[in-house]
Amino acid sequence: MHISPVSPARPREAPGWLLDEPFEETSLGTLKSGKEAEVFLIERRYAGGSTVLLAHKRYRPRRPAKGELRALGFQHSTAFRNASVYQAGWFFSSRDRRAVETHTAHGNEVIERMWPIQEMAMLQRAWTAGASVPYPVERTDDGVLMEFIGDMEQAAPRLAQARLTTGEVAAAWKQMLESLRALTAAGLVHGDLSAYNLLWWRDRLVLIDLPQAVEFTTNTDAPELLHRDLGNVAAWFGPRGVAVDVESVFAELLGLAW
Ligand SMILES: Nc1ncnc2c1ncn2[C@@H]1O[C@H](COP(=O)(O)OP(=O)(O)OP(=O)(O)O)[C@@H](O)[C@H]1O
Ligand SMILES: [Mg+2]
Incomplete structure:
Protein backbone atom coordinates (compact mmCIF):
# COMPACT_ATOMS: atom_id res chain seq x y z
CA MET A 1 0.00 0.00 0.00
CA HIS A 2 1.28 3.47 -0.83
CA ILE A 3 1.98 5.52 2.26
CA SER A 4 2.03 9.28 2.26
CA PRO A 5 2.94 10.52 5.71
CA VAL A 6 1.56 13.93 6.48
CA SER A 7 4.45 16.16 7.39
CA PRO A 8 3.58 19.76 6.67
CA ALA A 9 6.53 21.47 4.99
CA ARG A 10 5.73 24.65 6.90
CA PRO A 11 3.81 25.11 10.12
CA ARG A 12 0.08 24.80 9.66
CA GLU A 13 -1.36 28.29 9.72
CA ALA A 14 -4.04 29.36 12.17
CA PRO A 15 -7.44 29.66 10.47
CA GLY A 16 -8.30 32.95 8.80
CA TRP A 17 -11.36 33.54 10.98
CA LEU A 18 -9.18 33.94 14.05
CA LEU A 19 -8.51 37.68 14.07
CA ASP A 20 -5.96 39.72 15.93
CA GLU A 21 -8.53 42.22 17.15
CA PRO A 22 -10.15 42.96 20.51
CA PHE A 23 -13.35 40.99 21.01
CA GLU A 24 -16.29 40.39 23.28
CA GLU A 25 -17.73 36.96 23.99
CA THR A 26 -21.24 35.87 24.91
CA SER A 27 -22.27 32.38 25.91
CA LEU A 28 -25.28 31.23 23.89
CA GLY A 29 -25.83 28.32 26.29
CA THR A 30 -25.17 24.60 26.44
CA LEU A 31 -24.71 22.87 23.12
CA LYS A 32 -24.19 19.29 24.34
CA SER A 33 -23.84 17.66 27.67
CA GLY A 34 -21.41 14.74 27.72
CA LYS A 35 -20.25 12.32 30.36
CA GLU A 36 -17.59 14.51 31.93
CA ALA A 37 -17.89 17.81 30.21
CA GLU A 38 -20.41 20.20 28.73
CA VAL A 39 -19.93 22.03 25.48
CA PHE A 40 -21.13 25.62 25.36
CA LEU A 41 -21.68 27.69 22.26
CA ILE A 42 -19.79 30.98 22.43
CA GLU A 43 -20.26 33.95 20.16
CA ARG A 44 -17.12 36.03 19.73
CA ARG A 45 -17.69 39.50 18.30
CA TYR A 46 -14.58 41.25 17.01
CA ALA A 47 -14.15 45.02 17.24
CA GLY A 48 -14.05 45.18 13.42
CA GLY A 49 -17.60 43.82 13.24
CA SER A 50 -17.11 40.17 12.33
CA THR A 51 -18.48 37.36 14.46
CA VAL A 52 -17.38 33.74 14.94
CA LEU A 53 -18.92 30.89 16.86
CA LEU A 54 -16.69 28.86 19.15
CA ALA A 55 -17.23 25.70 21.17
CA HIS A 56 -16.19 25.87 24.81
CA LYS A 57 -15.77 22.40 26.28
CA ARG A 58 -15.78 22.70 30.06
CA TYR A 59 -15.02 19.84 32.46
CA ARG A 60 -17.25 19.63 35.48
CA PRO A 61 -15.69 19.65 38.92
CA ARG A 62 -15.26 16.05 40.01
CA ARG A 63 -16.46 16.50 43.56
CA PRO A 64 -18.72 19.51 43.47
CA ALA A 65 -20.08 21.10 46.62
CA LYS A 66 -23.87 21.21 46.87
CA GLY A 67 -25.20 23.66 44.26
CA GLU A 68 -21.76 24.23 42.73
CA LEU A 69 -22.53 22.64 39.34
CA ARG A 70 -25.60 24.86 38.81
CA ALA A 71 -23.73 27.94 40.03
CA LEU A 72 -21.06 27.24 37.41
CA GLY A 73 -23.68 26.86 34.69
CA PHE A 74 -23.58 23.06 34.24
CA GLN A 75 -26.76 21.09 33.60
CA HIS A 76 -25.73 17.55 34.47
CA SER A 77 -23.42 15.72 36.79
CA THR A 78 -20.55 13.55 35.77
CA ALA A 79 -20.03 9.92 34.86
CA PHE A 80 -16.36 9.01 35.01
CA ARG A 81 -14.49 7.13 32.36
CA ASN A 82 -12.08 4.43 33.46
CA ALA A 83 -9.07 6.59 32.96
CA SER A 84 -5.97 4.93 34.34
CA VAL A 85 -4.97 3.32 31.03
CA TYR A 86 -4.60 6.76 29.45
CA GLN A 87 -2.53 8.28 32.23
CA ALA A 88 0.64 6.23 31.82
CA GLY A 89 2.36 9.02 29.93
CA TRP A 90 1.26 11.86 32.16
CA PHE A 91 3.95 13.58 34.11
CA PHE A 92 3.38 13.96 37.84
CA SER A 93 5.65 14.82 40.71
CA SER A 94 6.21 11.76 42.92
CA ARG A 95 3.91 13.28 45.56
CA ASP A 96 1.13 13.83 43.02
CA ARG A 97 1.59 10.38 41.51
CA ARG A 98 1.24 8.76 44.93
CA ALA A 99 -1.89 10.82 45.60
CA VAL A 100 -3.34 9.80 42.22
CA GLU A 101 -2.55 6.13 42.78
CA THR A 102 -4.11 6.07 46.22
CA HIS A 103 -7.15 8.14 45.10
CA THR A 104 -6.82 10.81 47.77
CA ALA A 105 -8.75 14.08 47.49
CA HIS A 106 -5.55 15.75 46.32
CA GLY A 107 -5.07 12.98 43.73
CA ASN A 108 -8.54 13.62 42.35
CA GLU A 109 -7.79 17.33 42.07
CA VAL A 110 -4.58 16.59 40.21
CA ILE A 111 -6.49 14.46 37.69
CA GLU A 112 -9.25 17.05 37.37
CA ARG A 113 -6.71 19.71 36.42
CA MET A 114 -5.11 17.39 33.87
CA TRP A 115 -8.02 16.78 31.48
CA PRO A 116 -8.22 20.32 30.05
CA ILE A 117 -4.42 20.46 29.85
CA GLN A 118 -4.32 17.13 28.03
CA GLU A 119 -7.14 18.05 25.69
CA MET A 120 -5.51 21.35 24.70
CA ALA A 121 -2.09 19.73 24.24
CA MET A 122 -3.46 16.86 22.16
CA LEU A 123 -5.63 19.13 20.01
CA GLN A 124 -2.62 21.33 19.32
CA ARG A 125 -0.44 18.37 18.41
CA ALA A 126 -3.14 16.82 16.25
CA TRP A 127 -3.78 20.15 14.53
CA THR A 128 -0.07 20.72 13.90
CA ALA A 129 0.27 17.18 12.57
CA GLY A 130 -2.37 17.96 9.94
CA ALA A 131 -5.21 15.88 11.37
CA SER A 132 -8.78 17.12 10.93
CA VAL A 133 -9.63 18.42 14.42
CA PRO A 134 -11.30 21.62 15.62
CA TYR A 135 -8.74 24.43 15.79
CA PRO A 136 -7.76 24.84 19.47
CA VAL A 137 -8.18 28.53 20.26
CA GLU A 138 -7.12 28.59 23.91
CA ARG A 139 -7.20 26.72 27.17
CA THR A 140 -9.45 28.06 29.87
CA ASP A 141 -9.51 27.26 33.60
CA ASP A 142 -11.86 24.33 33.24
CA GLY A 143 -11.63 23.45 29.57
CA VAL A 144 -10.76 24.31 26.01
CA LEU A 145 -12.11 26.94 23.65
CA MET A 146 -12.06 25.64 20.09
CA GLU A 147 -13.42 25.99 16.59
CA PHE A 148 -17.15 25.29 16.50
CA ILE A 149 -18.08 22.77 13.83
CA GLY A 150 -21.45 23.89 12.55
CA ASP A 151 -23.21 27.15 11.79
CA MET A 152 -25.81 29.51 13.30
CA GLU A 153 -28.59 27.00 12.59
CA GLN A 154 -27.07 23.76 13.77
CA ALA A 155 -24.07 21.97 15.21
CA ALA A 156 -22.45 19.30 13.06
CA PRO A 157 -24.04 15.90 13.62
CA ARG A 158 -21.95 13.08 14.96
CA LEU A 159 -21.13 10.52 12.29
CA ALA A 160 -23.31 8.05 14.19
CA GLN A 161 -26.34 10.27 13.49
CA ALA A 162 -25.39 11.76 10.13
CA ARG A 163 -26.97 10.57 6.90
CA LEU A 164 -24.31 10.11 4.27
CA THR A 165 -24.65 9.02 0.66
CA THR A 166 -22.48 6.14 -0.56
CA LEU A 177 -7.35 7.40 6.94
CA GLU A 178 -5.61 10.72 6.30
CA SER A 179 -6.24 11.88 9.85
CA LEU A 180 -5.18 8.53 11.30
CA ARG A 181 -1.96 8.66 9.30
CA ALA A 182 -1.30 12.20 10.45
CA LEU A 183 -1.92 11.28 14.09
CA THR A 184 0.14 8.10 14.12
CA ALA A 185 3.00 9.70 12.20
CA ALA A 186 3.02 12.29 15.01
CA GLY A 187 3.17 9.45 17.53
CA LEU A 188 -0.40 9.80 18.78
CA VAL A 189 -3.42 7.53 19.24
CA HIS A 190 -6.86 9.07 19.78
CA GLY A 191 -7.86 6.33 22.20
CA ASP A 192 -11.65 6.86 22.15
CA LEU A 193 -12.41 6.92 18.46
CA SER A 194 -15.82 5.88 17.21
CA ALA A 195 -18.73 7.30 15.20
CA TYR A 196 -19.62 9.21 18.40
CA ASN A 197 -16.42 11.22 18.43
CA LEU A 198 -16.45 12.04 14.73
CA LEU A 199 -18.42 14.94 13.30
CA TRP A 200 -19.58 15.30 9.69
CA TRP A 201 -19.96 18.82 8.40
CA ARG A 202 -20.08 20.03 4.77
CA ASP A 203 -18.08 17.12 3.40
CA ARG A 204 -15.56 17.36 6.21
CA LEU A 205 -14.89 14.64 8.77
CA VAL A 206 -13.69 16.05 12.10
CA LEU A 207 -12.20 14.12 15.02
CA ILE A 208 -13.17 15.45 18.44
CA ASP A 209 -12.80 14.56 22.11
CA LEU A 210 -9.04 14.07 22.45
CA PRO A 211 -8.21 14.42 26.17
CA GLN A 212 -7.43 10.72 26.53
CA ALA A 213 -5.15 10.58 23.47
CA VAL A 214 -1.88 8.77 24.21
CA GLU A 215 1.64 8.66 22.80
CA PHE A 216 3.45 5.61 21.45
CA THR A 217 6.59 6.66 23.27
CA THR A 218 5.11 6.94 26.76
CA ASN A 219 2.19 4.52 26.78
CA THR A 220 2.69 0.81 26.15
CA ASP A 221 -1.06 0.40 25.56
CA ALA A 222 -0.92 2.73 22.54
CA PRO A 223 -0.92 -0.07 19.90
CA GLU A 224 -3.85 -1.80 21.61
CA LEU A 225 -5.79 1.47 21.82
CA LEU A 226 -5.09 2.12 18.13
CA HIS A 227 -6.35 -1.36 17.27
CA ARG A 228 -9.52 -0.73 19.26
CA ASP A 229 -10.02 2.67 17.58
CA LEU A 230 -9.72 1.01 14.17
CA GLY A 231 -12.20 -1.70 15.16
CA ASN A 232 -14.69 0.97 16.29
CA VAL A 233 -14.50 2.96 13.07
CA ALA A 234 -14.53 -0.19 10.94
CA ALA A 235 -17.75 -1.19 12.70
CA TRP A 236 -19.39 1.98 11.40
CA PHE A 237 -17.89 2.01 7.89
CA GLY A 238 -18.21 -1.73 7.20
CA PRO A 239 -22.01 -1.97 7.02
CA ARG A 240 -22.03 1.22 4.92
CA GLY A 241 -19.99 -0.26 2.11
CA VAL A 242 -16.35 0.40 3.08
CA ALA A 243 -14.95 -2.98 4.00
CA VAL A 244 -12.03 -2.02 6.23
CA ASP A 245 -9.22 -4.53 6.62
CA VAL A 246 -8.43 -3.57 10.21
CA GLU A 247 -5.25 -5.66 10.40
CA SER A 248 -3.70 -4.22 7.27
CA VAL A 249 -4.54 -0.61 8.22
CA PHE A 250 -3.20 -1.32 11.71
CA ALA A 251 0.07 -2.62 10.24
CA GLU A 252 0.40 0.37 7.94
CA LEU A 253 -0.19 2.82 10.79
CA LEU A 254 2.23 1.05 13.14
CA GLY A 255 4.83 1.40 10.40
CA LEU A 256 4.28 5.16 10.44
CA ALA A 257 4.49 5.33 14.21
CA TRP A 258 7.88 3.72 14.53
N1 LIG B 1 -15.91 21.72 18.35
C1 LIG B 1 -17.16 21.28 18.35
N2 LIG B 1 -18.05 21.73 17.44
C2 LIG B 1 -19.33 21.26 17.43
N3 LIG B 1 -19.81 20.36 18.30
C3 LIG B 1 -18.96 19.88 19.24
C4 LIG B 1 -17.61 20.30 19.31
N4 LIG B 1 -17.01 19.65 20.34
C5 LIG B 1 -17.95 18.86 20.88
N5 LIG B 1 -19.13 18.98 20.23
C6 LIG B 1 -20.39 18.27 20.55
O1 LIG B 1 -20.41 18.02 21.94
C7 LIG B 1 -20.47 16.61 22.18
C8 LIG B 1 -19.60 16.28 23.40
O2 LIG B 1 -18.25 16.59 23.15
P1 LIG B 1 -17.09 15.58 23.54
O3 LIG B 1 -17.33 14.28 22.89
O4 LIG B 1 -15.80 16.26 23.26
O5 LIG B 1 -17.28 15.53 25.12
P2 LIG B 1 -17.53 14.34 26.13
O6 LIG B 1 -17.84 14.93 27.44
O7 LIG B 1 -16.43 13.38 26.07
O8 LIG B 1 -18.84 13.74 25.56
P3 LIG B 1 -19.29 12.23 25.45
O9 LIG B 1 -19.43 11.73 26.83
O10 LIG B 1 -20.59 12.38 24.71
O11 LIG B 1 -18.23 11.54 24.67
C9 LIG B 1 -19.99 15.97 20.90
O12 LIG B 1 -20.56 14.69 20.70
C10 LIG B 1 -20.46 16.94 19.85
O13 LIG B 1 -21.81 16.67 19.50
MG1 LIG C 1 -17.29 12.34 23.16
Missing part, protein backbone atom coordinates in the same frame (compact mmCIF):
# COMPACT_ATOMS: atom_id res chain seq x y z
CA GLY A 167 -20.10 8.65 -2.12
CA GLU A 168 -19.88 10.64 1.10
CA VAL A 169 -19.15 7.49 3.11
CA ALA A 170 -16.24 6.73 0.78
CA ALA A 171 -14.99 10.32 1.10
CA ALA A 172 -15.32 10.16 4.89
CA TRP A 173 -13.24 6.98 5.01
CA LYS A 174 -10.53 8.58 2.89
CA GLN A 175 -10.43 11.51 5.33
CA MET A 176 -10.47 9.11 8.28
Whole structure:
Protein backbone atom coordinates (compact mmCIF):
# COMPACT_ATOMS: atom_id res chain seq x y z
CA MET A 1 0.00 0.00 0.00
CA HIS A 2 1.28 3.47 -0.83
CA ILE A 3 1.98 5.52 2.26
CA SER A 4 2.03 9.28 2.26
CA PRO A 5 2.94 10.52 5.71
CA VAL A 6 1.56 13.93 6.48
CA SER A 7 4.45 16.16 7.39
CA PRO A 8 3.58 19.76 6.67
CA ALA A 9 6.53 21.47 4.99
CA ARG A 10 5.73 24.65 6.90
CA PRO A 11 3.81 25.11 10.12
CA ARG A 12 0.08 24.80 9.66
CA GLU A 13 -1.36 28.29 9.72
CA ALA A 14 -4.04 29.36 12.17
CA PRO A 15 -7.44 29.66 10.47
CA GLY A 16 -8.30 32.95 8.80
CA TRP A 17 -11.36 33.54 10.98
CA LEU A 18 -9.18 33.94 14.05
CA LEU A 19 -8.51 37.68 14.07
CA ASP A 20 -5.96 39.72 15.93
CA GLU A 21 -8.53 42.22 17.15
CA PRO A 22 -10.15 42.96 20.51
CA PHE A 23 -13.35 40.99 21.01
CA GLU A 24 -16.29 40.39 23.28
CA GLU A 25 -17.73 36.96 23.99
CA THR A 26 -21.24 35.87 24.91
CA SER A 27 -22.27 32.38 25.91
CA LEU A 28 -25.28 31.23 23.89
CA GLY A 29 -25.83 28.32 26.29
CA THR A 30 -25.17 24.60 26.44
CA LEU A 31 -24.71 22.87 23.12
CA LYS A 32 -24.19 19.29 24.34
CA SER A 33 -23.84 17.66 27.67
CA GLY A 34 -21.41 14.74 27.72
CA LYS A 35 -20.25 12.32 30.36
CA GLU A 36 -17.59 14.51 31.93
CA ALA A 37 -17.89 17.81 30.21
CA GLU A 38 -20.41 20.20 28.73
CA VAL A 39 -19.93 22.03 25.48
CA PHE A 40 -21.13 25.62 25.36
CA LEU A 41 -21.68 27.69 22.26
CA ILE A 42 -19.79 30.98 22.43
CA GLU A 43 -20.26 33.95 20.16
CA ARG A 44 -17.12 36.03 19.73
CA ARG A 45 -17.69 39.50 18.30
CA TYR A 46 -14.58 41.25 17.01
CA ALA A 47 -14.15 45.02 17.24
CA GLY A 48 -14.05 45.18 13.42
CA GLY A 49 -17.60 43.82 13.24
CA SER A 50 -17.11 40.17 12.33
CA THR A 51 -18.48 37.36 14.46
CA VAL A 52 -17.38 33.74 14.94
CA LEU A 53 -18.92 30.89 16.86
CA LEU A 54 -16.69 28.86 19.15
CA ALA A 55 -17.23 25.70 21.17
CA HIS A 56 -16.19 25.87 24.81
CA LYS A 57 -15.77 22.40 26.28
CA ARG A 58 -15.78 22.70 30.06
CA TYR A 59 -15.02 19.84 32.46
CA ARG A 60 -17.25 19.63 35.48
CA PRO A 61 -15.69 19.65 38.92
CA ARG A 62 -15.26 16.05 40.01
CA ARG A 63 -16.46 16.50 43.56
CA PRO A 64 -18.72 19.51 43.47
CA ALA A 65 -20.08 21.10 46.62
CA LYS A 66 -23.87 21.21 46.87
CA GLY A 67 -25.20 23.66 44.26
CA GLU A 68 -21.76 24.23 42.73
CA LEU A 69 -22.53 22.64 39.34
CA ARG A 70 -25.60 24.86 38.81
CA ALA A 71 -23.73 27.94 40.03
CA LEU A 72 -21.06 27.24 37.41
CA GLY A 73 -23.68 26.86 34.69
CA PHE A 74 -23.58 23.06 34.24
CA GLN A 75 -26.76 21.09 33.60
CA HIS A 76 -25.73 17.55 34.47
CA SER A 77 -23.42 15.72 36.79
CA THR A 78 -20.55 13.55 35.77
CA ALA A 79 -20.03 9.92 34.86
CA PHE A 80 -16.36 9.01 35.01
CA ARG A 81 -14.49 7.13 32.36
CA ASN A 82 -12.08 4.43 33.46
CA ALA A 83 -9.07 6.59 32.96
CA SER A 84 -5.97 4.93 34.34
CA VAL A 85 -4.97 3.32 31.03
CA TYR A 86 -4.60 6.76 29.45
CA GLN A 87 -2.53 8.28 32.23
CA ALA A 88 0.64 6.23 31.82
CA GLY A 89 2.36 9.02 29.93
CA TRP A 90 1.26 11.86 32.16
CA PHE A 91 3.95 13.58 34.11
CA PHE A 92 3.38 13.96 37.84
CA SER A 93 5.65 14.82 40.71
CA SER A 94 6.21 11.76 42.92
CA ARG A 95 3.91 13.28 45.56
CA ASP A 96 1.13 13.83 43.02
CA ARG A 97 1.59 10.38 41.51
CA ARG A 98 1.24 8.76 44.93
CA ALA A 99 -1.89 10.82 45.60
CA VAL A 100 -3.34 9.80 42.22
CA GLU A 101 -2.55 6.13 42.78
CA THR A 102 -4.11 6.07 46.22
CA HIS A 103 -7.15 8.14 45.10
CA THR A 104 -6.82 10.81 47.77
CA ALA A 105 -8.75 14.08 47.49
CA HIS A 106 -5.55 15.75 46.32
CA GLY A 107 -5.07 12.98 43.73
CA ASN A 108 -8.54 13.62 42.35
CA GLU A 109 -7.79 17.33 42.07
CA VAL A 110 -4.58 16.59 40.21
CA ILE A 111 -6.49 14.46 37.69
CA GLU A 112 -9.25 17.05 37.37
CA ARG A 113 -6.71 19.71 36.42
CA MET A 114 -5.11 17.39 33.87
CA TRP A 115 -8.02 16.78 31.48
CA PRO A 116 -8.22 20.32 30.05
CA ILE A 117 -4.42 20.46 29.85
CA GLN A 118 -4.32 17.13 28.03
CA GLU A 119 -7.14 18.05 25.69
CA MET A 120 -5.51 21.35 24.70
CA ALA A 121 -2.09 19.73 24.24
CA MET A 122 -3.46 16.86 22.16
CA LEU A 123 -5.63 19.13 20.01
CA GLN A 124 -2.62 21.33 19.32
CA ARG A 125 -0.44 18.37 18.41
CA ALA A 126 -3.14 16.82 16.25
CA TRP A 127 -3.78 20.15 14.53
CA THR A 128 -0.07 20.72 13.90
CA ALA A 129 0.27 17.18 12.57
CA GLY A 130 -2.37 17.96 9.94
CA ALA A 131 -5.21 15.88 11.37
CA SER A 132 -8.78 17.12 10.93
CA VAL A 133 -9.63 18.42 14.42
CA PRO A 134 -11.30 21.62 15.62
CA TYR A 135 -8.74 24.43 15.79
CA PRO A 136 -7.76 24.84 19.47
CA VAL A 137 -8.18 28.53 20.26
CA GLU A 138 -7.12 28.59 23.91
CA ARG A 139 -7.20 26.72 27.17
CA THR A 140 -9.45 28.06 29.87
CA ASP A 141 -9.51 27.26 33.60
CA ASP A 142 -11.86 24.33 33.24
CA GLY A 143 -11.63 23.45 29.57
CA VAL A 144 -10.76 24.31 26.01
CA LEU A 145 -12.11 26.94 23.65
CA MET A 146 -12.06 25.64 20.09
CA GLU A 147 -13.42 25.99 16.59
CA PHE A 148 -17.15 25.29 16.50
CA ILE A 149 -18.08 22.77 13.83
CA GLY A 150 -21.45 23.89 12.55
CA ASP A 151 -23.21 27.15 11.79
CA MET A 152 -25.81 29.51 13.30
CA GLU A 153 -28.59 27.00 12.59
CA GLN A 154 -27.07 23.76 13.77
CA ALA A 155 -24.07 21.97 15.21
CA ALA A 156 -22.45 19.30 13.06
CA PRO A 157 -24.04 15.90 13.62
CA ARG A 158 -21.95 13.08 14.96
CA LEU A 159 -21.13 10.52 12.29
CA ALA A 160 -23.31 8.05 14.19
CA GLN A 161 -26.34 10.27 13.49
CA ALA A 162 -25.39 11.76 10.13
CA ARG A 163 -26.97 10.57 6.90
CA LEU A 164 -24.31 10.11 4.27
CA THR A 165 -24.65 9.02 0.66
CA THR A 166 -22.48 6.14 -0.56
CA GLY A 167 -20.10 8.65 -2.12
CA GLU A 168 -19.88 10.64 1.10
CA VAL A 169 -19.15 7.49 3.11
CA ALA A 170 -16.24 6.73 0.78
CA ALA A 171 -14.99 10.32 1.10
CA ALA A 172 -15.32 10.16 4.89
CA TRP A 173 -13.24 6.98 5.01
CA LYS A 174 -10.53 8.58 2.89
CA GLN A 175 -10.43 11.51 5.33
CA MET A 176 -10.47 9.11 8.28
CA LEU A 177 -7.35 7.40 6.94
CA GLU A 178 -5.61 10.72 6.30
CA SER A 179 -6.24 11.88 9.85
CA LEU A 180 -5.18 8.53 11.30
CA ARG A 181 -1.96 8.66 9.30
CA ALA A 182 -1.30 12.20 10.45
CA LEU A 183 -1.92 11.28 14.09
CA THR A 184 0.14 8.10 14.12
CA ALA A 185 3.00 9.70 12.20
CA ALA A 186 3.02 12.29 15.01
CA GLY A 187 3.17 9.45 17.53
CA LEU A 188 -0.40 9.80 18.78
CA VAL A 189 -3.42 7.53 19.24
CA HIS A 190 -6.86 9.07 19.78
CA GLY A 191 -7.86 6.33 22.20
CA ASP A 192 -11.65 6.86 22.15
CA LEU A 193 -12.41 6.92 18.46
CA SER A 194 -15.82 5.88 17.21
CA ALA A 195 -18.73 7.30 15.20
CA TYR A 196 -19.62 9.21 18.40
CA ASN A 197 -16.42 11.22 18.43
CA LEU A 198 -16.45 12.04 14.73
CA LEU A 199 -18.42 14.94 13.30
CA TRP A 200 -19.58 15.30 9.69
CA TRP A 201 -19.96 18.82 8.40
CA ARG A 202 -20.08 20.03 4.77
CA ASP A 203 -18.08 17.12 3.40
CA ARG A 204 -15.56 17.36 6.21
CA LEU A 205 -14.89 14.64 8.77
CA VAL A 206 -13.69 16.05 12.10
CA LEU A 207 -12.20 14.12 15.02
CA ILE A 208 -13.17 15.45 18.44
CA ASP A 209 -12.80 14.56 22.11
CA LEU A 210 -9.04 14.07 22.45
CA PRO A 211 -8.21 14.42 26.17
CA GLN A 212 -7.43 10.72 26.53
CA ALA A 213 -5.15 10.58 23.47
CA VAL A 214 -1.88 8.77 24.21
CA GLU A 215 1.64 8.66 22.80
CA PHE A 216 3.45 5.61 21.45
CA THR A 217 6.59 6.66 23.27
CA THR A 218 5.11 6.94 26.76
CA ASN A 219 2.19 4.52 26.78
CA THR A 220 2.69 0.81 26.15
CA ASP A 221 -1.06 0.40 25.56
CA ALA A 222 -0.92 2.73 22.54
CA PRO A 223 -0.92 -0.07 19.90
CA GLU A 224 -3.85 -1.80 21.61
CA LEU A 225 -5.79 1.47 21.82
CA LEU A 226 -5.09 2.12 18.13
CA HIS A 227 -6.35 -1.36 17.27
CA ARG A 228 -9.52 -0.73 19.26
CA ASP A 229 -10.02 2.67 17.58
CA LEU A 230 -9.72 1.01 14.17
CA GLY A 231 -12.20 -1.70 15.16
CA ASN A 232 -14.69 0.97 16.29
CA VAL A 233 -14.50 2.96 13.07
CA ALA A 234 -14.53 -0.19 10.94
CA ALA A 235 -17.75 -1.19 12.70
CA TRP A 236 -19.39 1.98 11.40
CA PHE A 237 -17.89 2.01 7.89
CA GLY A 238 -18.21 -1.73 7.20
CA PRO A 239 -22.01 -1.97 7.02
CA ARG A 240 -22.03 1.22 4.92
CA GLY A 241 -19.99 -0.26 2.11
CA VAL A 242 -16.35 0.40 3.08
CA ALA A 243 -14.95 -2.98 4.00
CA VAL A 244 -12.03 -2.02 6.23
CA ASP A 245 -9.22 -4.53 6.62
CA VAL A 246 -8.43 -3.57 10.21
CA GLU A 247 -5.25 -5.66 10.40
CA SER A 248 -3.70 -4.22 7.27
CA VAL A 249 -4.54 -0.61 8.22
CA PHE A 250 -3.20 -1.32 11.71
CA ALA A 251 0.07 -2.62 10.24
CA GLU A 252 0.40 0.37 7.94
CA LEU A 253 -0.19 2.82 10.79
CA LEU A 254 2.23 1.05 13.14
CA GLY A 255 4.83 1.40 10.40
CA LEU A 256 4.28 5.16 10.44
CA ALA A 257 4.49 5.33 14.21
CA TRP A 258 7.88 3.72 14.53
N1 LIG B 1 -15.91 21.72 18.35
C1 LIG B 1 -17.16 21.28 18.35
N2 LIG B 1 -18.05 21.73 17.44
C2 LIG B 1 -19.33 21.26 17.43
N3 LIG B 1 -19.81 20.36 18.30
C3 LIG B 1 -18.96 19.88 19.24
C4 LIG B 1 -17.61 20.30 19.31
N4 LIG B 1 -17.01 19.65 20.34
C5 LIG B 1 -17.95 18.86 20.88
N5 LIG B 1 -19.13 18.98 20.23
C6 LIG B 1 -20.39 18.27 20.55
O1 LIG B 1 -20.41 18.02 21.94
C7 LIG B 1 -20.47 16.61 22.18
C8 LIG B 1 -19.60 16.28 23.40
O2 LIG B 1 -18.25 16.59 23.15
P1 LIG B 1 -17.09 15.58 23.54
O3 LIG B 1 -17.33 14.28 22.89
O4 LIG B 1 -15.80 16.26 23.26
O5 LIG B 1 -17.28 15.53 25.12
P2 LIG B 1 -17.53 14.34 26.13
O6 LIG B 1 -17.84 14.93 27.44
O7 LIG B 1 -16.43 13.38 26.07
O8 LIG B 1 -18.84 13.74 25.56
P3 LIG B 1 -19.29 12.23 25.45
O9 LIG B 1 -19.43 11.73 26.83
O10 LIG B 1 -20.59 12.38 24.71
O11 LIG B 1 -18.23 11.54 24.67
C9 LIG B 1 -19.99 15.97 20.90
O12 LIG B 1 -20.56 14.69 20.70
C10 LIG B 1 -20.46 16.94 19.85
O13 LIG B 1 -21.81 16.67 19.50
MG1 LIG C 1 -17.29 12.34 23.16
